[in-house]
Amino acid sequence: MEVVNATDQKKEAFLGALDAAFQQPLASAKGALLNASRETLRTQPAPTTRTEAWKYTRTTRIINQAWSHAVPTVDADAFAVNDLDAWRLVFVNGVFQAEQSTWPEAEGLTVKPLRVALEAGEVEGFGEKSNTPDEWFENLNMAYASDGVFIHLGKNKQIEKPIYILHITAGEQSAAFNRHFFHVAQGAQLNVIQHSVADADAEGFYSVVTEGAVDANASLHIDKVQNEAGKVFQHAVEWVHQDRDSKFDIRTVTLRGHWVRNNLNIAVNGENCSTRLYGTYMPIEKEHLDNHTMVDHRVPHCESDEVYKGIVNDKATGVFNGKVFVRQDAQKTNAFQQNANIILTDDAQMYSKPELEIYADDVKCSHGSTTGQFDEEAVFYLRARGLSEQSARELLVYAFVSEIIEAIGNDALRNYCLEGLTKRSRG
Amino acid sequence: MAYEGDEILEEVTRKEYEFGWITDIESDKAPPGLSEEIIRFISAKKNEPLWMLEWRLDAYRQWTEMKEPNWAHVDYQKPDYQSISYYSAPKQKKQLDSLDEVDPELRRTMDRLGISTEEQKRLSGVAVDFVMDSVSVATSFKEKLGELGIIFCSMSEAIQSHPELVKKYLGSVVPKNDNFFAALNSAVFTDGSFCYIPKGVRCPMELSTYFRINEAGTGQFERTLVVADKGSYCSYLEGCTAPQRDENQLHAAVVELIALDDAEIKYSTVQNWYPGDENGKGGVFNFVTKRGLCEKNAKISWTQVETGSAITWKYPSCILKGDNSVGEFYSVAVTNNRQQADTGTKMIHIGKNTHSTIISKGISAGKSQNSYRGLVQINKTAQNARNFSQCDSLLMTDRCGAHTFPYIEIKNSTAKVEHEATTSKIGEDQIFYCLQRGLDEEKAISLIVNGYAKEVLNKLPMEFAVEAQKLLAISLEGSVG
Numbered sequence: 001m002e003v004v005n006a007t008d009q010k011k012e013a014f015l016g017a018l019d020a021a022f023q024q025p026l027a028s029a030k031g032a033l034l035n036a037s038r039e040t041l042r043t044q045p046a047p048t049t050r051t052e053a054w055k056y057t058r059t060t061r062i063i064n065q066a067w068s069h070a071v072p073t074v075d076a077d078a079f080a081v082n083d084l085d086a087w088r089l090v091f092v093n094g095v096f097q098a099e100q101s102t103w104p105e106a107e108g109l110t111v112k113p114l115r116v117a118l119e120a121g122e123v124e125g126f127g128e129k130s131n132t133p134d135e136w137f138e139n140l141n142m143a144y145a146s147d148g149v150f151i152h153l154g155k156n157k158q159i160e161k162p163i164y165i166l167h168i169t170a171g172e173q174s175a176a177f178n179r180h181f182f183h184v185a186q187g188a189q190l191n192v193i194q195h196s197v198a199d200a201d202a203e204g205f206y207s208v209v210t211e212g213a214v215d216a217n218a219s220l221h222i223d224k225v226q227n228e229a230g231k232v233f234q235h236a237v238e239w240v241h242q243d244r245d246s247k248f249d250i251r252t253v254t255l256r257g258h259w260v261r262n263n264l265n266i267a268v269n270g271e272n273c274s275t276r277l278y279g280t281y282m283p284i285e286k287e288h289l290d291n292h293t294m295v296d297h298r299v300p301h302c303e304s305d306e307v308y309k310g311i312v313n314d315k316a317t318g319v320f321n322g323k324v325f326v327r328q329d330a331q332k333t334n335a336f337q338q339n340a341n342i343i344l345t346d347d348a349q350m351y352s353k354p355e356l357e358i359y360a361d362d363v364k365c366s367h368g369s370t371t372g373q374f375d376e377e378a379v380f381y382l383r384a385r386g387l388s389e390q391s392a393r394e395l396l397v398y399a400f401v402s403e404i405i406e407a408i409g410n411d412a413l414r415n416y417c418l419e420g421l422t423k424r425s426r427g
Numbered sequence: 428m429a430y431e432g433d434e435i436l437e438e439v440t441r442k443e444y445e446f447g448w449i450t451d452i453e454s455d456k457a458p459p460g461l462s463e464e465i466i467r468f469i470s471a472k473k474n475e476p477l478w479m480l481e482w483r484l485d486a487y488r489q490w491t492e493m494k495e496p497n498w499a500h501v502d503y504q505k506p507d508y509q510s511i512s513y514y515s516a517p518k519q520k521k522q523l524d525s526l527d528e529v530d531p532e533l534r535r536t537m538d539r540l541g542i543s544t545e546e547q548k549r550l551s552g553v554a555v556d557f558v559m560d561s562v563s564v565a566t567s568f569k570e571k572l573g574e575l576g577i578i579f580c581s582m583s584e585a586i587q588s589h590p591e592l593v594k595k596y597l598g599s600v601v602p603k604n605d606n607f608f609a610a611l612n613s614a615v616f617t618d619g620s621f622c623y624i625p626k627g628v629r630c631p632m633e634l635s636t637y638f639r640i641n642e643a644g645t646g647q648f649e650r651t652l653v654v655a656d657k658g659s660y661c662s663y664l665e666g667c668t669a670p671q672r673d674e675n676q677l678h679a680a681v682v683e684l685i686a687l688d689d690a691e692i693k694y695s696t697v698q699n700w701y702p703g704d705e706n707g708k709g710g711v712f713n714f715v716t717k718r719g720l721c722e723k724n725a726k727i728s729w730t731q732v733e734t735g736s737a738i739t740w741k742y743p744s745c746i747l748k749g750d751n752s753v754g755e756f757y758s759v760a761v762t763n764n765r766q767q768a769d770t771g772t773k774m775i776h777i778g779k780n781t782h783s784t785i786i787s788k789g790i791s792a793g794k795s796q797n798s799y800r801g802l803v804q805i806n807k808t809a810q811n812a813r814n815f816s817q818c819d820s821l822l823m824t825d826r827c828g829a830h831t832f833p834y835i836e837i838k839n840s841t842a843k844v845e846h847e848a849t850t851s852k853i854g855e856d857q858i859f860y861c862l863q864r865g866l867d868e869e870k871a872i873s874l875i876v877n878g879y880a881k882e883v884l885n886k887l888p889m890e891f892a893v894e895a896q897k898l899l900a901i902s903l904e905g906s907v908g
Contacts, residue, residue, distance in 0.1 A: 371843070
């Protein structure tokens, strides 16, 4: 006899609704992957706060809903970053909007919907970069992802403009699953902007997994800006594999989000790589923003640098869990990790867990985590210089997070982020 | 055994456990296994009152429903709890007034441990409550302490003579069902130390207990309870050595500290249980729950030097309940060969203006794994709480591991919390400098390691600090990588 408890029943209802809404997942083309993830979803329980990786982030509000899927008409221009000079690929609730998108066509460069690329057999290693068989929510994405972006940049190629992927969550009770795949071949250079938005009355669940392969000497820069109003649950996962002498940079700026969970996983497979992970978050009201990162140093002579800064206000919760993993052979690794937080109210909560797991001896690894508040003396100093209380605090907020925001190379995007942050600090 | 014979070279490179021998005393032993009958047997053996037996049985019932934790970063063959004998006591039964009445065999054991009791009495004024295999066999300086109203005796004696204190405080900081090992300990603990410092008394000497696991296959389940009443002070020393054995021995102790208003407790540990041989065979499993509760203006300070045990699972913690209370944790953990340590602390800030400091120094050598796991929790009520944590790791070889898992949970906007951690190896330039000055490599490493751990060693009482330095050197012998 099978024992069915209330939790399992809810999970079954959740999965049943998704089965009905997403009948044509991407992974249909890869039967084994699809079956394996479906099997995991059915046999494994969904993560709860008793699962170590989900200790501070509740998933029940996602699991306890029966999501549907609809694609309303949305004008992408209303949400897009102003004056951004980029190739724009628009998705609404996970579905590609060809008529609102532009993409480059050139020799040695492929940018197209992942579904089309998969059907044409152009994707090598689909689903192989994200190697977390136990992670329930990643399996969820594999089982239901309906589309995404496929980018293949040939040897030594560059695109003059960044690829801008805009995802809009709209309507009510709609789930959306995207899966992107970027392959940057040897010596090539790719800039991607991933922007997710939602309007104020949207309710939804958006899950996105990005797989990236950065070949030797290549570089991949991602700017990830999350700015979802309304009641949107977002789970965003990156899996990036770096080959020798490659560079990978990512800046995660969470301007708004009702419930956001970011999982960054970087596997450093080749020597002499550089990895930079920057992030900032400023939750207000009852928002819940969770950043998990993992850098897996598998080979010698690499360096990674990680800085996450957050300001937690109102009744919001911030979570940071960074892990640096240095394998036995990864000698001469240079890894740095820092998390700094400011807490503004007594109802705000911050959970920080900077982890180091080190199996090699000739390494330099350090991490730091601080939590405090604005320096009242600094506020006083600025006020004595004639600034209002409001502007003084805004200036200090800017000073605190500028390290992250200034790292964004694109002017239009940086201004967009600054504007968002200023709005935030005004409450 | 090393030490005999002429192979000096071997002794230096592969020094075996110095304190590994077996004392030959007949012991009174319970059959292996754990059941309500065994608990009744232990309780009856110890002539305990009914409330104590019921307390144990309640703990046992809760234990049967608990699962052994597996979240720690250690890997071991889980002990079979039904093959352990839960009671073993040296034959000697009658109460003793002075050490001279002690069995000569036991005296010799103490001498080999380096505790020449007479000398200790004279030089350092230490009252040693010598615990050998779960039953206290000798208590010294008792009368002197008695004059000040200080109660320092074995737990079994305390249960008989001070039941009101034991009843009030036992399990008040570490509840019976706190965790798997604490529940097991609550059910079967055979003895331990009890200490009560009355109001306003400053204990004039270091209180200390030496633990030894002796009987093959006997788990040692110590229970220590230290209560410092308002405005009092005491410093408590705990040191451990255990004989060499091939089968794994289980040690699941519980230590509870209670510092009432304005009181201060300083608890120092040098832990040197048998770590197993270089292939990881044998060695003690050390699963310990240590926790202290601070009332208003109170201070609890944990200092530990961990060099032994095959597996260490130990998180001495402070609950900073009262306003202005202070918690401190200073630790040096050394792992060599196949040792695995998962140790750290928890600082729970509840009261206003509470402060805590964590200094943890990990040293891994051989093929060992050394983890720091700590929690700093600032609750909503803890205005102006302050924490500083520093966790450094030193790696001696390329086959060992050093890990840091700090948990920081903050729910108050006035909190100031800092955490930093570094991992590195001994600089080649540092060794080169020492070699150039005429030191050999072993000595150079010992010097550098001692310097690295100085911050913590300085917190130890003098007698302990000397022993700790020696232990560090011994533990790292032959580990030059």
